[in-house]
Amino acid sequence: MTTSTRWxxxxxxxxxxxxxxxxxxxxxxxxxxxxGAIDKGRDVVTTVANFFSFFTILSNVSASIVLxxxxxxxxxxxxxxxxxxxxATVLAWVSTYMIVTGIVYNLxxxxxxxxxxxxxxxxxxxxxxxxxxxxxxVLLGSGRRRLPWTAALGAAIFPVxxxxxxxxxxxxxxxxxxxxxxxYPYPFLNPNEGGGWGSVxxxxxxxxxxxxxxxxxxxxxxxxxxxxxx
Numbered sequence: 003m004t005t006s007t008r009w010x011x012x013x014x015x016x017x018x019x020x021x022x023x024x025x026x027x028x029x030x031x032x033x034x035x036x037x038g039a040i041d042k043g044r045d046v047v048t049t050v051a052n053f054f055s056f057f058t059i060l061s062n063v064s065a066s067i068v069l070x071x072x073x074x075x076x077x078x079x080x081x082x083x084x085x086x087x088x089x090a091t092v093l094a095w096v097s098t099y100m101i102v103t104g105i106v107y108n109l110x111x112x113x114x115x116x117x118x119x120x121x122x123x124x125x126x127x128x129x130x131x132x133x134x135x136x137x138x139x140v141l142l143g144s145g146r147r148r149l150p151w152t153a154a155l156g157a158a159i160f161p162v163x164x165x166x167x168x169x170x171x172x173x174x175x176x177x178x179x180x181x182x183x184x185x186y187p188y189p190f191l192n193p194n195e196g197g198g199w200g201s202v203x204x205x206x207x208x209x210x211x212x213x214x215x216x217x218x219x220x221x222x223x224x225x226x227x228x229x230x231x232x
Contacts, residue, residue: 010076010144017143018073020135021066027127028062031120038119044178052178055171056187057164058107061099062128065136068096076145083145084228090147094224095157097136098217104133106209110190117179140220146228149221157217158210165191165206 032053039049053059072089085093107129116125168191175185186192190205197204 007080011080013142013144014073014076016135017069017139018077020132021069021073023127024062024066024069024132027121027124027132028059028066031059031124031128034119034121034124038117039178048175048178052175052185052187055168057099057161058103058128060160060164061096061103062132064092065096065100065132068093069139072145084147085145087147087149090149090224090228091153091156093139094149094153094217094220095160097140097220098157098213099160100133100136101140101216101220102209102213104129104137105212111188114189140223141227146224148225148228151218151221154214154217154221157220158214161210161213 032050035049035053036046038044039046068089072085072093075086075089084090116122168187172186172191173184176183177185182194184192184194189195191202193199193202
């Protein structure tokens with residue numbers, strides 16, 4: 003076994019371990035949230051829907067799926083070929099989302115008090131260790147394909163859809179914790195707090211710029227590290 007093969011094998015095993023760790027963290031937090039809802043007599047369906055409305059949860063779930071697909075593909079084929087175009091593109095996107103999750107949480111949300119149902123170790127995996135692994139995957143991961151620059155623009159599609167979904171849904175949901183006639187997954191998206199819609203728009207623009215900028219950075223690193231399929 004060559005050094006390159008050993009490195010690729012080891013990295014894909016690490017991808018599988020990271021993916022499983024993220025999935026376990028998500029499931030643990032979901033179980034705790036549902037248990038807390040049942041214990042306090044809250045609507046379980048709303049609690050589950052709210053759980054899967056967090057950008058953190060969606061980015062972690064999507065990242066774990068992509069990492070598992072890449073790991074299983076390599077371990078079945080043992081091929082040193084570059085990642086398939088579709089998987090390579092989605093990997094660049096989920097890497098961007100996870101890095102953004104880590105940045106936003108640790109800059110804007112780290113100091114906020116945690117809910118009683120929050121599982122501490124799960125929270126750290128989803129907001130710190132998972133994003134760090136995806137960052138390392140961008141810098142060190144094997145099988146990188148040189149993607150076109152347009153792939154970076156595609157990374158904006160999901161966040162835009164998520165923001166529209168969030169802002170449309172939020173006023174239609176009663177907050178299961180406070181009873182307020184709205185529910186926003188993150189305080190900086192709530193126009194009823196702080197600076198109102200002006201503040202929300204500023205945050206959305208800044209986060210959109212950060213996402214697209216990071217996506218271009220991820221693609222740029224991939225173009226330097228990666229290679230074209232033969």
